Amino acid sequence: MKVSRRDFLKLSGVTVTAAALSSFGFRSAEASDYKSIRISYAKEVTTICPFCAVGCGIICHVRDGKMINAEGDPDHPINEGSLCSKGSSLFNMMNVYAEKGESRPNTQRMTKVLYRAPYASDWEVKSWDWALSEIAKRIKQTRDKSFVGRNGSGVTVNRTPALAWLGSAMCNNEENYLFHKFARALGIVNIDHCARL
Numbered sequence: 001m002k003v004s005r006r007d008f009l010k011l012s013g014v015t016v017t018a019a020a021l022s023s024f025g026f027r028s029a030e031a032s033d034y035k036s037i038r039i040s041y042a043k044e045v046t047t048i049c050p051f052c053a054v055g056c057g058i059i060c061h062v063r064d065g066k067m068i069n070a071e072g073d074p075d076h077p078i079n080e081g082s083l084c085s086k087g088s089s090l091f092n093m094m095n096v097y098a099e100k101g102e103s104r105p106n107t108q109r110m111t112k113v114l115y116r117a118p119y120a121s122d123w124e125v126k127s128w129d130w131a132l133s134e135i136a137k138r139i140k141q142t143r144d145k146s147f148v149g150r151n152g153s154g155v156t157v158n159r160t161p162a163l164a165w166l167g168s169a170m171c172n173n174e175e176n177y178l179f180h181k182f183a184r185a186l187g188i189v190n191i192d193h194c195a196r197l
Helices: 005-023 128-146 173-186
Strands: 043-048 057-063 066-072 095-097 103-105 113-115 124-126 148-150 156-167 188-193
Touching: 113 128, 124 128, 128 156, 156 173, 173 188
Parallel strands: 156 188
Antiparallel strands: 043 057, 057 066, 095 103, 113 124, 148 156
């Protein structure tokens, strides 16, 4: 079938007009029913994508304490609403899809602290309070053992070469700034960020 330029423009105009009219309410009641929207009555929570160091913004829709949707944040200056394939799959970190297509919690997701003592073969379930105090205790022990007040020339350096700090792309600039100040206050000189790796 041969279509002239004039016929193509007529056909395009009819298609655009039909699409415009369908968006003005010439649809069935079910399709325009606001209650059928999956994210209705959900709270919007903004966050940063945890996958890489770009720091894209994501909007998570939360209802009854559960994430029901995740999408790019159009107001974020880095990604302006677009997401890569990893960021688009953020919802699947927390949920998986059953055979009929409904989502259910991901059973592979870690939700508790597992600890394996040195030379042990089994993991123990511990509380978050125990984990935080244990991490703090070990950081202090390592810092106290390896702290260098003065170098070989007698210059005050106040540092520890036994600890390292790695920044996170999941944190925003202000949070990483505070973490950097905290690491410097501990005397850590081995500081890096995953954006550089």
